[in-house]
Amino acid sequence: MTDEHPPMEAAVYGDGSITYPPHPRGPDGSEAESTIDLSDYNAEIITWTTSTATPPGVRAPNHLAIVEFDVDGEPVRAIGQLTTDDVAIGDRVEAVYVDELRDPDAGIREPDSQAWDGYRLRPVDDE
Amino acid sequence: MERVALIGASMTQFGQRDAWVRELLSEAGLACLDDSGVEPAAIDHLYVSNMASGEFEGQTGIPNALAHDLAAMPAYTARIDQTSSSGGAGVYAAWQSVASGASDMTMLVGGEKMTHRSTAEATDVIASLTHPVEYKHGVTLPSFAGLTARLYLDTYDAPRESLAKVAVKNHANGVDNPHAQFQKEVDLDTVLESPIVADPLRLYDFCPITDGSAALMFCPESIAREYTDDYVTIEGIGGATDTHVVHERADPTTMGGVVDSSQIAYEMADMDPDDMDIAELHDMFTILEFLQSEDLGFFEKGTGWKAVEEGRTDRDGELPINTSGGLKSKGHPLGASGVAQVYEIYAQLTRTAGNRQVDADVGLACNVGGFGNCVTTTIMEAN
Numbered sequence: 001m002t003d004e005h006p007p008m009e010a011a012v013y014g015d016g017s018i019t020y021p022p023h024p025r026g027p028d029g030s031e032a033e034s035t036i037d038l039s040d041y042n043a044e045i046i047t048w049t050t051s052t053a054t055p056p057g058v059r060a061p062n063h064l065a066i067v068e069f070d071v072d073g074e075p076v077r078a079i080g081q082l083t084t085d086d087v088a089i090g091d092r093v094e095a096v097y098v099d100e101l102r103d104p105d106a107g108i109r110e111p112d113s114q115a116w117d118g119y120r121l122r123p124v125d126d127e
Numbered sequence: 128m129e130r131v132a133l134i135g136a137s138m139t140q141f142g143q144r145d146a147w148v149r150e151l152l153s154e155a156g157l158a159c160l161d162d163s164g165v166e167p168a169a170i171d172h173l174y175v176s177n178m179a180s181g182e183f184e185g186q187t188g189i190p191n192a193l194a195h196d197l198a199a200m201p202a203y204t205a206r207i208d209q210t211s212s213s214g215g216a217g218v219y220a221a222w223q224s225v226a227s228g229a230s231d232m233t234m235l236v237g238g239e240k241m242t243h244r245s246t247a248e249a250t251d252v253i254a255s256l257t258h259p260v261e262y263k264h265g266v267t268l269p270s271f272a273g274l275t276a277r278l279y280l281d282t283y284d285a286p287r288e289s290l291a292k293v294a295v296k297n298h299a300n301g302v303d304n305p306h307a308q309f310q311k312e313v314d315l316d317t318v319l320e321s322p323i324v325a326d327p328l329r330l331y332d333f334c335p336i337t338d339g340s341a342a343l344m345f346c347p348e349s350i351a352r353e354y355t356d357d358y359v360t361i362e363g364i365g366g367a368t369d370t371h372v373v374h375e376r377a378d379p380t381t382m383g384g385v386v387d388s389s390q391i392a393y394e395m396a397d398m399d400p401d402d403m404d405i406a407e408l409h410d411m412f413t414i415l416e417f418l419q420s421e422d423l424g425f426f427e428k429g430t431g432w433k434a435v436e437e438g439r440t441d442r443d444g445e446l447p448i449n450t451s452g453g454l455k456s457k458g459h460p461l462g463a464s465g466v467a468q469v470y471e472i473y474a475q476l477t478r479t480a481g482n483r484q485v486d487a488d489v490g491l492a493c494n495v496g497g498f499g500n501c502v503t504t505t506i507m508e509a510n
Contacts, residue, residue, distance in 0.1 A: 019375060021260045047379065049273030050326040055251035058265030066274055066374045079374040081264050089281055101263045108182065108251045114259035
C-alpha cells in the first residue's frame, strides 16, 4: 500500500463479510462498518484470460484475472488487469497502482461518471 | 389464473440488414399479425424488447413508433430492457400482462440493429452494463467468457475440443434454419485454429453481431381456441438475478440466475428437467451452453461437456439443444434473442420447424443477460 495513492477500497459489513467494490448493503443486507485497503494484501489467481478484441480506449492485448485476497481468513475477490500473461491459476499477485487503466475519453461511458485509476495485478516475483 | 397461450410467432432474417430498428420491429410485428390472424386493433398490450436502440442508432421511443406503424393504437406500450435477456424479460412481461387479466391480447416484439457499428463499438455498448470497477479495466462480456472457460476446463478436466464441439453442433443446426445468420457448417479444426479472442476461447466460440427481430402473440387459452387449435401454452416461467459484479460470485462456473429462475419455472409447471424434450440455451459463448445445461439440471455439474461429446444434445440426441442454431449460428440481435428462442420452441411444438423438426411436446428457453446477471427461463407445452 502506498499512502499517496487512493486505496483499493473494500467494505467490511456487519456480518464480517467483505466485498470489492463496496456496496450500500452487504450480502446479508447489513451496512458497511469499515473499509480496508486490499492493496495491503497479496492475492491468488482464480482464473485469467487475455482479451484481444478490446473496446475503444483499452490496451490490446488486455490481460485480466479474477483473484482472491485472504483478509484475515475472509476471502475477497476482485478483477483487474494483469501486468503480464506469464501467469497460471494459483499464482500469487500483488496490486500495483496505475493512474489511468483506460482512456476515459474513448469509450461510451461518461468520463466524469467514474474513476479511471486503479490497481493492476503483478506476480509477486515479477520485478 | 388462466393459462397463457402463444398463438402466433415470427422472426425476420437475422444477419447484416439494411433496415433500421424501427423497420425491423415492424417487419416482425406484421408477420406475427399475419401468422396469428389477430387484427391490430385487438392488441391490448404491445411490448418491445430492446437493449440499446438509443446507444446504437439514436432512436428512442420505439414502442410507440411500433404501435403507430402496426396501427395498434391505443394499445398500452412499454420497452423492456434487461440487456441480452431483454427478450426473455419481454416474454415474462407479456405472460404477466395476460395472466393477470390486464390484457386479452399482447404482442411482444424484440429487436436490435447493431451491424452498422464496428465490433469494438458494439462490444463497448454491451460492456457498458458492467460495474465501474470492471469497466475501467476494459472488462467485456467475451473476457468474462474467457475467464470462466479457463476455470471450467481446469476445474472439470474438460478438453478444449469440447467447447469447439458446441460451435460445430450449433452451426450444423443452423444450416436448416432459413432465418439464421450463418447457414454453414464449421469443422473442429476451423474452430480450434480461429483467432484467439479471449484465451482460451477463439473467434468461433463467440456469436456474431447481428441485426434482426422476432415477435410473439400471447392471449388467454380460452381466447386462443378462437384463433387456432395449434397453440402452445406457457406452463412455467421464472426470472431471477445474480450479482452485478461478476467476480463476487462464489463459483464463477455456476450461474445462480439460471438455477433460481429455472426452479421457479419448474415449480410453476410442476415439471422437472427430465420432462424437457428440447431446449434453447443462450450460447452467446460456447462455454455458456455447458453452464446452462448443468444449472438447469439437465446434467450434473461439471459434466455438460461430456453430454456434448457424447452427442446427447445433438438434434437426434436425447435432449436436442439449440436446434435453431443457437445464438452462435442464428445470430444475437440482443433484444430479439430471447424472443427468437421462444419462436424456435413454438415452431418445434407446433410441428412447423421444417428440416430441423424434432419430436417434442415440451420445451424450455433460457435467456441470459450480462454474464448471468439476469435470467428468464420459460417452459412451454404443445396444446
